[in-house]
Amino acid sequence: MENIYPIYFFYGPEDYLIEEEIQKLTDRCLSSKERDLNLHLFSGEEHCGQEIFQTAQTLPMFAQYRFVLVNKADRMDKKEINILLRYIEEPSPTTCLVIHAHTLGQWKGSLASIERVGRVREYPRLKGMALVSWVRKRMLEKGKTLTEDGAEYLVEVMGDHLQDMENTLEKVSLSVGEKEKIELSDVEGIASEVKISTVYDLMDAIGRQNLEKALEVFEKAMESKTVSFKKEEEPSKRMDDPVPLLISMISKQYWGILGVKKLASDHMGPAEISKELKMSPWNVKKMLEQSRNFSESSLREGMMRCHQTDLSIKRGQGPKDLLVEKLVIDLCRPKRSAS
Numbered sequence: 001m002e003n004i005y006p007i008y009f010f011y012g013p014e015d016y017l018i019e020e021e022i023q024k025l026t027d028r029c030l031s032s033k034e035r036d037l038n039l040h041l042f043s044g045e046e047h048c049g050q051e052i053f054q055t056a057q058t059l060p061m062f063a064q065y066r067f068v069l070v071n072k073a074d075r076m077d078k079k080e081i082n083i084l085l086r087y088i089e090e091p092s093p094t095t096c097l098v099i100h101a102h103t104l105g106q107w108k109g110s111l112a113s114i115e116r117v118g119r120v121r122e123y124p125r126l127k128g129m130a131l132v133s134w135v136r137k138r139m140l141e142k143g144k145t146l147t148e149d150g151a152e153y154l155v156e157v158m159g160d161h162l163q164d165m166e167n168t169l170e171k172v173s174l175s176v177g178e179k180e181k182i183e184l185s186d187v188e189g190i191a192s193e194v195k196i197s198t199v200y201d202l203m204d205a206i207g208r209q210n211l212e213k214a215l216e217v218f219e220k221a222m223e224s225k226t227v228s229f230k231k232e233e234e235p236s237k238r239m240d241d242p243v244p245l246l247i248s249m250i251s252k253q254y255w256g257i258l259g260v261k262k263l264a265s266d267h268m269g270p271a272e273i274s275k276e277l278k279m280s281p282w283n284v285k286k287m288l289e290q291s292r293n294f295s296e297s298s299l300r301e302g303m304m305r306c307h308q309t310d311l312s313i314k315r316g317q318g319p320k321d322l323l324v325e326k327l328v329i330d331l332c333r334p335k336r337s338a339s
Contacts, residue, residue, distance in 0.1 A: 002019075004025070004028060004029060004096055005096070005113055005117070005119050006063065006091035006092065006093060006095060006096065006097060006117055006118055006120040007088055007091055007097050007099070007117050007119070008096070008097070008098045008099065008118055008119050008120075008121070009023065009073075009099045009101070009111070009118065009119070009120045009121070010018075010022070010098065010099070010100050010101075010120075010121050010123060011074070011100070011101040011102065011103065011104055011107075011120075011122055011123070012027070012102070012122045012123035012124050012125075013102060013123070013124065013125050014059070014124060014125050014126065014162070015102075016162035016163050017121050017123045017126075017162065018100060021121070021123075022069065022098055022100065025096060025098060026039070026069075029064070029065040029067045029096050030063060030065060030067055031063075034060075034062065036061040037060075037061040037062065037063070037295045038060045038061060038063045038065065038066045038067060039067050039069075040055050040066070040067070040068045040069070041069050042055075042068070042069065042070045042071070043070070043071050043072050043075075044070055044071065044072040044073040044074065044075045044077075044080070044101075045072045045075040047070075047082065048080060048083075049076070049079070049080035049082070049083030049084045050069055050083055052068065052084060052087075052097075053084060053086070053087045054081035054085075055068055055084055056068045056087055056092060056095045056097050057087065057092055057095070058095075059092075059094055060094050060095070063097050064094065065095065066092075066094060066095045066096070066137055067095075067096050067098070068095060068096070068097045068098070069098045069100065069312060070084075070097070070098070070099045070100065071100045072100075072101070072102075073100060073101040073105075073107065074101035074102055074103045074104070074105035074106075074107065075098045075105075076105075076106070077106070078104070078106050081106055081107060081110065082193045084099075085110055085113060088110075088113055088114055088117060088118075089113065089117075091117055091118075097118075099114075120336040125160055126160055126162070127160060128280065131155050131160055132148065132151045132152055132155055134162075135151040135154055135155060135165060135169065136148070136151045138165075138166065138169055139151075139169055139172075139173065141181065142169065142173045143173075143180070144173055144176070144179070144180050144181070144182055145181050145182065145305070146172075146182045146187075147171075147181070147182065147183050147184060149183075149281075149282060149285070150182055150184045150186065150187045151182055152280055152281055152282030152285075153184055153187060153188065153282050154168065154169075154187055155280065156280055156282045156283050156286075158338075168190065171190055172186065172187050172190045175190055175265055179321070181202025201213075201217045202214055202217045202218065202250065202328075203253050203257070204290065204291050205217060205289050205332070206293075206302075206328075206331045206332050207292075207293030207294060208293065209332050209333075210226075210332070211328075211329060211332040214328050214331070214332050215325070215328060215329075218246075218324065218325065218328050221242055221246060222242065222243075222321055222324075243313065243320045243321070243324055244310075245325070246324060247306055247309060247310050247313075247324065250302075250306055250327075250331075251302075251303055251306035251307070251310075253287075254299050254302045254303045254306065256277075256279070256283075256287055257287050257290050257291050257294060257299055257302065258296065258299040258300070258303075259277055260273055260277065260279075260284060260287040260288055261287075261288075261291040261292055261294070261296065261299070263276060263277070264288060264291065266299070268286050270285060270288065273288075302331055305327055305330055305331060306327065309323055309324060309326075309327040
């Protein structure tokens with residue numbers, strides 16, 4: 001097991017992983033009984049460097065370590081940072097001081113000093129295959145294996161919010177019972193409950209000319225005012241008017257399918273298309289499947305209809321919800337060439 005260093009500096013936007021690492025360190029340093037007297041939480045926004053300095057210098061009481069956590073350290077001004085740097089030059093061997101910052105801020109020139117006595121770790125937001133790997137590793141820790149396409153699907157529909165992803169993985173793990181290998185078909189139903197509705201569902205329905213299903217997805221989005229069409233959107237995010245995003249994402253999906261269809265016609269494989277368009281492999285796979293339901297002319301017509309509906313809304317030519325409902329109905333009509 002790695003030694004406990006007197007100083008840790010964790011920074012980056014991935015709070016979930018940082019908080020997880022801090023919890024592990026806390027558990028290693030202190031038992032639950034030792035925490036009342038030896039666990040100290042500070043905010044760089046509210047507390048002064050001298051107070052943190054003095055606490056870190058104090059010997060632990062009835063424990064091997066004193067644990068001092070400083071959150072929002074990037075909010076500290078240079079004067080307060082310099083006070084802590086004096087402590088860092090000669091830290092107490094019986095204190096574990098953890099400094100947590102979203103950005104380096106004014107700590108940027110101090111990392112070398114910290115690394116001489118402790119550890120500096122950056123936690124960037126997990127993206128792409130790094131996030132897919134994390135998802136599969138997380139499921140493995142639950143005693144089950146998750147196929148790569150299943151992990152890619154979850155990343156595409158859930159986004160990169162790790163707490164939401166963790167909750168979904170737990171739900172998926174419980175839903176399959178004793179089954180050890182979790183496949184794409186196992187996660188699709190669970191994830192669809194979480195994401196509420198997606199543009200993929202709508203495009204599937206339009207591609208199959210399934211008007212009933214398309215209207216169901218549309219009405220669900222309008223009623224809940226929750227549109228999780230972008231991977232950056234959190235499932236709980238509500239908006240007063242989902243119509244602009246809805247039209248934008250339908251149009252964007254048409255563009256995406258057209259791009260994938262064109263590259264595939266040039267004999268490019270899924271991996272090459274993914275790299276060329278900077279899309280996730282799952283996204284490319286899904287668009288390739290959907291592209292079989294559309295001709296290039298029907299895709300162009302779909303984009304034109306989206307544009308015309310957007311103009312009609314901006315010109316006040318009718319109620320927004322009825323105009324978008326008409327758009328969905330028109331898109332589900334039998335395919336014909338664009339005029």
